[in-house]
Structure formats: structure tokens, C-alpha cells
Amino acid sequence: MTSLAVLASGAAADAVGGHVPGLVSDRVASRLFERDATLWGEEARDEAAKRLSWVGLGRTSRHLVGEISALRETLREQGVDRIVLCGMGGSSLAPEVICATAGVPLTVLDSSHPDVVRAAAIDLARTAVVVSSKSGSTVETDSQRRVFEQAFADAGIDAASRIVVVTDPGSPLEEDARRKGQRVVTADPDVGGRYSALTAFGLIPSGLAGVDVEALLDDAEAVTDLLAEDDEANPGLRLAAAIAGTRPLRDKLYLVDHGTSARGLGDWIEQLVAESTGKQQRGLLPVVLEDPGRTPLPADATLCRLVEVGEEDRPGGSAPRVLPATSPTSTLDVGGSLGAQFLLWEVATAVAGRLLGINPFDQPDVESAKQAARDRMSGSDTAATAVDAVDGPVEISHLGGDWLGGATTTETALQALLAQLDDEHGYVAVMAYLDREADAPFAEAVDALAARVQRPTTLGWGPRFLHSTGQYHKGGPRTGVYLQITDTPAQDLPVPGRDFTLGEFISAQAGGDAAVLADHGRPVLVLHLADHDRGLTLVGDALRGGRA
Missing domain, CATH: 3.40.50.10490 (Glucose-6-phosphate isomerase like protein; domain 1)
Structure with a gap:
């Protein structure tokens, strides 16, 4: 029997109690599975009408x-x-x-x-x-x-x-x-x-x-009727309310592997939630945590633990349990087989869009970054990011305002960027246009940075993140500070039948993304590794050094 469980406590449980009855009264679940494109308002209707086949x-x-x-x-x-x-x-x-x-x-x-x-x-x-x-x-x-x-x-x-x-x-x-x-x-x-x-x-x-x-497919089909039911036990409605209905909104969603057999599920949830909700200067920022013990849960976050599910939580058994709201924090335990969780999170994200008042099916700022890259490739945008300083193997540049000051080293430039961080609502986005397999150990330095700044910190590998959290960076709340890391490839590679190389293309992607972020008023620090190994070591040391 396929299982699903959504267990909430603290502010998340309050949100479930406050919003699920209204979602049931409005028949949101059954209307979603009937492919009712009016659920997200008139402006979203045309887009939603051609984006709802996933429910079946x-x-x-x-x-x-x-x-x-x-x-x-x-x-x-x-x-x-x-x-x-x-x-x-x-x-x-x-x-x-x-x-x-x-x-x-x-x-x-x-x-x-x-x-x-x-x-x-x-x-x-x-x-x-x-x-x-x-x-x-x-x-x-x-x-x-x-x-x-x-x-x-x-x-x-x-x-x-x-x-x-x-x-x-x-x-x-x-x-x-x-x-x-x-x-x-x-x-x-x-x-x-x-x-x-x-x-x-x-x-x-x-x-x-x-x-x-x-x-x-069997797993997804087994929970389809449960997720389509207008009932307060519907786990999709509960999850949507818990992540998007807290008051004030806890707009950071910490995702932690807490025993789930679904390997890497947090990364998939990250792109689904961030790209679906990060627009109109609102949304939910997922933060995938490898080691949750290193950073405390901030007041603007909900902790979602991805767990295995026991037989007692299966559909058709007892209703998904909600723990008493006795904690000042906000936590969730979410579990289920993989096919069932795919459908669960898709339902919850779509309903979260309704609660947030946004269209969960478009991605306007993803296209802006693509266009900026195309402009650079075509030569219609010839503006180059000026190098402000050179620190050995690292070239330092900044965009999005006059905030760098007199920083001339990697460490002081990072300190200047972090000085722009809102201690109550801000987050740090590290965007590494590197090899996510070969350079995977760099994630440890990012974890160390998160522990030092005590604020949500994400690591996105470029250009992959442009199709996920990149939408939130540009379309979500203006609370982020952005660290972009690029390098010079060991060997470039021409694209057969095209007049550009992959090295030129990824450079245009990084430059275009930084420019769009700056156009949206976001501070961006660019650290280019002229020498990959020595430069990445220097950057890692700076991240571990934390704030001044």
C-alpha cells in the first residue's frame, strides 16, 4: 500500500488549521483535479488552462x-x-x-x-x-x-x-x-x-x-483520489497550507533528508517550489540542508524533514497526524513513496500558489536570463563586467550598486557583500558555474558560510540553477545577496554547427544572469577563478572566514 504522511507542528500546524477548512470549502482539491484553470485568478487563467494535465x-x-x-x-x-x-x-x-x-x-x-x-x-x-x-x-x-x-x-x-x-x-x-x-x-x-x-x-x-x-505510476495513481478529495485530511492541502499559509509568512523552507529512501528529493522539490512561487516579489525559498545541525532554524523558516512513512500513515488508514502547536518554531515531517511524493508536492505547490496569490505555472524571470545570455552571444550587449581588483588567482567584480567600497581581496569583498545582508529576512545565494561533480567538496565551504552568517544559504550549480532557483532570485522578495563564482575551462569545446564554443556560452550565461540580478536591484559579487584550483581554495577559505 502506498503511503503519504504530512505531520506539522508549531506555526505550520497553525497554518494547517487556519487555511485547510477554507480550501475544503472552496473545493480547491476537486477543482484542481477537474483542471479548473480559474483557481489562480483571471491573469493566470490562460497559462493554467494548458498546464494541468499532470494531475492525471x-x-x-x-x-x-x-x-x-x-x-x-x-x-x-x-x-x-x-x-x-x-x-x-x-x-x-x-x-x-x-x-x-x-x-x-x-x-x-x-x-x-x-x-x-x-x-x-x-x-x-x-x-x-x-x-x-x-x-x-x-x-x-x-x-x-x-x-x-x-x-x-x-x-x-x-x-x-x-x-x-x-x-x-x-x-x-x-x-x-x-x-x-x-x-x-x-x-x-x-x-x-x-x-x-x-x-x-x-x-x-x-x-x-x-x-x-x-x-x-502505481504509486501516484494510488494517491490520486486521496489528493483530489475535498477533505481536511487531504495531505496535499495540509502541505500547501503549512508551507504557504504561516502568518507572518515563513518564506524559507528548509529541506532535510531525515531518513527518506528518496535520494536527492530535496533538490527536485527545490526547483518545483522556487520556480513556481518566486515571482511578483513574493514566494518560498527552499534551502536544501545536508547538515541541519550546523544552523539554527530562523524565525522566518519552516523545517521540513523528509522521512520514511510507517503503515499507520497510509491512505485509507488514520488521517495524517498533526502534532500540537506547542513549539515557537515551525516544522513538518513529510513522507511517502517517490511516485506519491511527486504528485503530493505538485499539488501542494499549485495550491500554495493560490494562497500566495501568484501564478504557479509561469516563470517570467527565467526567460529574462536566457535573453540576456542570447544578447551577449549575439553581440547586441557588449557591456563587460569591470574587474575591480585582482587577488592572486581570483578576479573580483561587483554589480548592483556602490557597495564594494575599497575591498581589494577576496575576503574583504565577501565581507562587503555580506554587509548588505538583512539579518531578519535575508538569504545568501552562492552560484557556482563550476563542475558540480569534480568541485562537490566546495559545498562544505558553503555550509561553513551558512553556519557563520546564521541566515539561509543556498548553493546553486550553474547553469543548472537558472532553470530552478534562478526564477526566485530575480522574481522573489528583494532580500538576497548573491555570490557568483566562475572559472576558465581547462579546455574549451566548440559546438559543432554553431559559431560559438561552450566556454563562450557559459560565460554569457553567467554574465547575463549577473546583469539581470543587478537590474533587479540585487547586489552581486563575481569571483572569477583565473587559476581554478588555487582560486577555489582561496574562495573557500574566505567563505569559512565568515563575516567581519
Whole structure:
């Protein structure tokens, strides 16, 4: 039996008691599953009308199971036992969680960094590549596909036999892939990217890698009726109220692995919640914590522990328990099987949008960063970020106001940035345009920074975060300070058939994102590692040094 549990205490429990009865009275759950596009107001109606098919995916994605099985067998006959996924945002995060939870290897390529892309294009004799892009025009995935096409050709392998494209019907990617003879699987066009975990975007790469995707759909279908019910025991309504209904709003959501078997679930929740709610200068900032003991829970945050669920909390048994509101803090325990949790969090995020008064299905500021990068690539924006100082292997720049002062070292520049931090409502966003595998130990320095500043601190790997928390950075409350870290690739990589290299592209992405943040009045410190290893060590030492 599939299980779900949402247990709240403190301010989160107060929010459940204060909002769930009204949500039940307004029939929000049943209207959501009836695909009522009016739930978020007139301005959101047109967008919502074409974004609600995800509520029925536990049933409507069943046709993919047989298709995946047949394709997996075909690839195995070709000697394929390694799957690479080229995708960004929701197209990559759900398969990454699905495969990690199942213990199935999947190489996720969600970067335009040339060193990262080159490292993924190996072992080609045993490799198949899934290229996922809803729009079919995502520059990162187009560039990655071109690199793999060339690599397969150079290895004497027919690329068309090794590339599987997942995209919306009628996209430019579908047209080009079919012309080249590549396999194409079209996804449901009425599902947005971050709600697509149980569509072809989540299931095709996971299934080809070896996951039992039918079990995921079984889990989601088993809780569909529960989540569609207008009842105060509905865990989706409870979770929505707990994260978006506190008064005053606790707009930071700390996510902690507290025994869940769903590996990396917090990262998937992060992009779903941040991109869905971070707009109109409001929203919820998810903060994924590896070590919750290092930082106290601030007054503007709710702690959400991702737990395993016992049999007593299963649907059809007792109602999800809510602990008494005896604590001055705000906490949640949320658990369930992975397929069920995908649907639970999607429901809760959509309903949270209604409580916050925003459209949970658009992402206006994601496009602004993309356009800024395109402008830099085309030469229409030639403004270069001035270097303010050089500290050995680190070049220091700043944007978004005259706040750097006379800082000439990495440590003093960081101190100047942190001096802009609101001690009651602010947060620090570290945006590292680096290799998230090779440079993973850098996360420890970010944890040390969080412990020192005692404020919510996030680490986003670029450009992957642009498709998730990047929306919140620009569209959410103006309370963040932003540290961007870039480097010079060890070796650049031309994009076949294009007039740019991946090094030029990721530089344009970082520069464009920093410029858009500055245009929104956000302070941005840019630390460029002219020498990667020595520079990253220096930056890490500065983060551990904390505030002046």
C-alpha cells in the first residue's frame, strides 16, 4: 500500500488549521483535479488552462511503459548499458532522483561547462543519449546533442541509433530529430517542465536506465483520489497550507533528508517550489540542508524533514497526524513513496500558489536570463563586467550598486557583500558555474558560510540553477545577496554547427544572469577563478572566514 504522511507542528500546524477548512470549502482539491484553470485568478487563467494535465499522469502515462521496455531491449541488443541524459531543470532533476532512489546509474548532463560536457562524452560504444527539451529550443541541450552527434560520428557509431529525443509535439527539436532519423518520444504538451516527473521527460531516461517506472505510476495513481478529495485530511492541502499559509509568512523552507529512501528529493522539490512561487516579489525559498545541525532554524523558516512513512500513515488508514502547536518554531515531517511524493508536492505547490496569490505555472524571470545570455552571444550587449581588483588567482567584480567600497581581496569583498545582508529576512545565494561533480567538496565551504552568517544559504550549480532557483532570485522578495563564482575551462569545446564554443556560452550565461540580478536591484559579487584550483581554495577559505 502506498503511503503519504504530512505531520506539522508549531506555526505550520497553525497554518494547517487556519487555511485547510477554507480550501475544503472552496473545493480547491476537486477543482484542481477537474483542471479548473480559474483557481489562480483571471491573469493566470490562460497559462493554467494548458498546464494541468499532470494531475492525471498516474493513469495517462501508462502507454509509455511498453514503449520504454521495447526501446530498452533494442538498445541492450546494441550493447548499451550506459544512459546519458542531456536536460535542464525539471527535465533532468526528476530522472536524477528516480534513478538515485532505485540505485540505477544515470549520467545527468545539465551543464554547458566544456569540461563537464567533455567528461560525459566517453564510453560511447556502450552509451545511449536521451536529449530532453520541452520547448525544443534550449541552447544547452541543443549544444550537448551536437557534441554527442559529432562524438558518435568520430567513433564510427550511427548517432541516430543511439540518440533518443524527448520533446513536445511540433517543437523544432522534434522536426530536426525526425529529419536525422533519431528516435522521438513526444510528451504531453499540457504539462509544464517542472511538473513533468511522471511524463516522458521523467520516465523515458529513468526507464531506459533500468528503473521500474510502472511502479512509480502505481504509486501516484494510488494517491490520486486521496489528493483530489475535498477533505481536511487531504495531505496535499495540509502541505500547501503549512508551507504557504504561516502568518507572518515563513518564506524559507528548509529541506532535510531525515531518513527518506528518496535520494536527492530535496533538490527536485527545490526547483518545483522556487520556480513556481518566486515571482511578483513574493514566494518560498527552499534551502536544501545536508547538515541541519550546523544552523539554527530562523524565525522566518519552516523545517521540513523528509522521512520514511510507517503503515499507520497510509491512505485509507488514520488521517495524517498533526502534532500540537506547542513549539515557537515551525516544522513538518513529510513522507511517502517517490511516485506519491511527486504528485503530493505538485499539488501542494499549485495550491500554495493560490494562497500566495501568484501564478504557479509561469516563470517570467527565467526567460529574462536566457535573453540576456542570447544578447551577449549575439553581440547586441557588449557591456563587460569591470574587474575591480585582482587577488592572486581570483578576479573580483561587483554589480548592483556602490557597495564594494575599497575591498581589494577576496575576503574583504565577501565581507562587503555580506554587509548588505538583512539579518531578519535575508538569504545568501552562492552560484557556482563550476563542475558540480569534480568541485562537490566546495559545498562544505558553503555550509561553513551558512553556519557563520546564521541566515539561509543556498548553493546553486550553474547553469543548472537558472532553470530552478534562478526564477526566485530575480522574481522573489528583494532580500538576497548573491555570490557568483566562475572559472576558465581547462579546455574549451566548440559546438559543432554553431559559431560559438561552450566556454563562450557559459560565460554569457553567467554574465547575463549577473546583469539581470543587478537590474533587479540585487547586489552581486563575481569571483572569477583565473587559476581554478588555487582560486577555489582561496574562495573557500574566505567563505569559512565568515563575516567581519
